[in-house]
Amino acid sequence: xxxxxxxxxxxxxxxxxxxxxxxxxxxxxxxxxxxxxxxxxxxxxxxxxxxxxxxxxxxxxxxxxxxxxxxxxxxxxxxxxxxxxxxxxxxxxxx
Amino acid sequence: xxxxxxxxxxxxxxxxxxxxxxxxxxxxxxxxxxxxxxxxxxxxxxxxxxxxxxxxxxxxxxxxxxxxxxxxxxxxxxxxxxxxxxxxxxxxxxxxxxxxxxxxxxxxxxxxxxxxxxxxxxxxxxxxxxxxxxxxxxxxxxxxxxxxxxxxxxxxxxxxxxxxxxxxxxxxxxxxxxxxxxxxxxxxxxxxxxxxxxxxxxxxxxxxxxxxxxxxxxxxxxxxxxxxxxxxxxxxxxxxxxxxxxxxxxxxxxxxxxxxxxxxxxxxxxxxxxxxxxxxxxxxxxxxxxxxxxxxxxxxxxxxxxxxxxxxxxxxxxxxxxxxxxxxxxxxxxxxxxxxxxxxxxxxxxxxxxxxxxxxxxxxxxxxxxxxxxxxxxxxxxxxxxxxxxxxxxxxxxxxxxxxxxxxxxxxxxxxxxxxxxxxxxxxxx
Numbered sequence: 001x002x003x004x005x006x007x008x009x010x011x012x013x014x015x016x017x018x019x020x021x022x023x024x025x026x027x028x029x030x031x032x033x034x035x036x037x038x039x040x041x042x043x044x045x046x047x048x049x050x051x052x053x054x055x056x057x058x059x060x061x062x063x064x065x066x067x068x069x070x071x072x073x074x075x076x077x078x079x080x081x082x083x084x085x086x087x088x089x090x091x092x093x094x095x
Numbered sequence: 096x097x098x099x100x101x102x103x104x105x106x107x108x109x110x111x112x113x114x115x116x117x118x119x120x121x122x123x124x125x126x127x128x129x130x131x132x133x134x135x136x137x138x139x140x141x142x143x144x145x146x147x148x149x150x151x152x153x154x155x156x157x158x159x160x161x162x163x164x165x166x167x168x169x170x171x172x173x174x175x176x177x178x179x180x181x182x183x184x185x186x187x188x189x190x191x192x193x194x195x196x197x198x199x200x201x202x203x204x205x206x207x208x209x210x211x212x213x214x215x216x217x218x219x220x221x222x223x224x225x226x227x228x229x230x231x232x233x234x235x236x237x238x239x240x241x242x243x244x245x246x247x248x249x250x251x252x253x254x255x256x257x258x259x260x261x262x263x264x265x266x267x268x269x270x271x272x273x274x275x276x277x278x279x280x281x282x283x284x285x286x287x288x289x290x291x292x293x294x295x296x297x298x299x300x301x302x303x304x305x306x307x308x309x310x311x312x313x314x315x316x317x318x319x320x321x322x323x324x325x326x327x328x329x330x331x332x333x334x335x336x337x338x339x340x341x342x343x344x345x346x347x348x349x350x351x352x353x354x355x356x357x358x359x360x361x362x363x364x365x366x367x368x369x370x371x372x373x374x375x376x377x378x379x380x381x382x383x384x385x386x387x388x389x390x391x392x393x394x395x396x397x398x399x400x401x402x403x404x405x406x407x408x409x410x411x412x413x414x415x416x417x418x419x420x421x422x423x424x425x426x427x428x429x430x431x432x433x434x435x436x437x438x439x440x441x442x443x444x445x446x447x448x449x450x451x452x453x454x455x456x457x458x459x460x461x462x463x464x465x466x467x468x469x470x471x472x473x474x475x476x477x478x479x480x481x482x483x484x485x486x487x488x489x490x491x492x493x494x495x496x497x498x499x500x501x502x503x504x505x506x507x508x509x510x511x512x513x514x515x516x517x518x519x520x521x522x523x524x525x
Contacts, residue, residue: 024231041456044217
C-alpha cells in the first residue's frame with residue numbers, strides 16, 4: 001500500500017497518495033465547481049487530460065494550474081474558486 | 096582519420112502506444128531517441144499513468160523504461176521555430192529539442208458536443224471520468240450516466256462499475272443496425288472481439304440504449320440529472336455524474352504547424368508513415384482513429400523508416416507482417432468510423448444561449464451570421480481562450496461545418512517568463 005499523506009483543499013485536509021491527481025483531491029473535498037467562467041458560471045474538469053483547461057486552480061500559491069495533470073505531493077495547498085484567467089480568489093473578491 | 100558517425104537524432108512527440116513503439120524501434124536501430132510527452136508518465140491517454148491491465152502495455156512500459164530512450168515528461172511542444180528544431184515548455188522552463196527525424200504521435204482528444212447544461216460541473220468526458228477515476232476520484236455508490244458514442248462508452252462503463260459506480264444507463268447515439276454492422280467488423284481484430292465479449296459480460300444488467308443521446312443536463316451549480324432522447328421518447332434520469340463523449344478527433348496542431356498535409360481531418364502519410372514533409376513521420380490516431388493496435392503497428396513502421404535508408408528497410412524481417420497488421424487495423428478503423436458516425440439530430444441540440452466556447456462563454460447565438468471560424472474568432476473571441484479551440488473546434492466543425500484552418504504558436508498557453516528564458520538576455524544601456 002502506498003504511503004498516505006495530506007493535502008489541503010481550501011484549508012480542508014484531504015488524505016491522498018502520490019497516485020492522486022490534484023483534480024481528484026479537489027473532487028474528494030466535495031468541490032464540483034473549480035473556477036468561474038468569464039460570465040461567472042461555475043466550471044469543473046471536463047477532459048481529464050490537460051486540454052480543456054476547465055480544472056484550473058491555485059496550487060501552492062501559483063494560480064492557473066491544470067489540476068488534472070498534477071500529482072498530489074505532501075503538504076500541497078490547493079485553492080479553488082479563481083476567475084477564468086487564473087487569478088487568486090482574493091483578487092476575485094475585490095472586483 | 097574518419098570522423099565517428101553521430102547517431103541519427105530521432106525525436107518522438109507523444110508517449111502513448113504509437114510513440115513508445117516508434118521510440119523503441121528507433122533506438123534498437125542505434126538512433127539517439129528522445130520521447131517527449133505533456134503528461135507526467137508513459138502510456139498516453141489510453142494507457143494513462145502506466146495503469147493498464149493489458150499485458151502488452153505492461154511489457155511495453157518495461158521495455159521503454161529499460162531502454163536507452165531519453166524520456167522527457169511534463170513537456171508541451173509550443174513552437175517549431177525552424178526545420179530540425181522544436182521548442183518545448185516543461186514546468187515553466189523552455190527546452191530546445193533538435194532532431195534529424197521527427198515522429199509525431201500526438202494522439203487524439205475526445206469530441207464534446209454542446210447541449211443545454213453541458214458546461215455544468217460533474218459533466219465529464221467519457222475518457223475524462225476514467226482519467227479522473229484513475230487519478231483517485233472515488234466512484235463507489237455514485238450514479239453515472241454514460242452517453243455519447245463509440246466503444247469507449249462500454250469499456251469505461253465496465254471500468255466504472257468495477258470501481259463501484261452504479262450505471263443506470265449507457266446511451267449510444269448510433270442506431271442498433273449500425274452497431275450490428277460494427278460488431279461484424281470486429282472479426283478483423285480477434286483481440287478486439289475477445290475484449291468486447293469481456294466487456295459485454297461486465298455490463299450485463301446495465302441498460303444499453305442505442306439511438307439514444309442526452310439533450311439537457313440539469314442542475315444549478317452542479318449536475319443533478321440528465322434528460323435523454325430516443326426516437327420514441329424523452330425522459331430524465333437522476334445522476335451524480337454524466338460521462339459524455341462523442342468519439343475522438345486527432346491532435347493536429349503540431350502536424351499543421353509543421354506544414355504536414357491534412358486531408359479530411361487526418362494527417363496524410365505514405366506507406367512508411369512519412370508525412371508530406373520529408374523526415375517527419377506521423378503515427379497512431381492522427382492518421383486515422385483506430386486504437387492501440389493500429390498505433391503499435393504504425394509506430395514500429397515509422398521507427399524503422401526513420402532510422403533506415405530505403406534500401407535497408409526491406410532487410411528488416413518484420414516489415415511484411417507489420418504492413419499486414421496495419422492493414423487489418425485500418426479496416427477496423429474504417430468500421431469504427433462508419434459504425435459510429437454522428438447522427439444529424441445532434442446538430443439541433445444546442446439552444447441559442449447554449450455555450451459553444453467554454454473558455455470565453457461564446458454562445459451559439461452569437462455565432463449566427465458569421466461565415467467562418469476566423470470571423471467568429473476575430474469578432475466573438477471563439478477559440479481564443481486557454482484551450483485554444485481544442486474543445487470548441489471539433490464542435491464548431493460538426494455543428495457549423497467550420498474546419499480548423501491553421502494554427503499558430505504557441506500551441507499551448509505558455510507563461511511569458513518561459514518564453515523569455517529562451518531569448519538571449521540583452522543589455523539595454525540606452
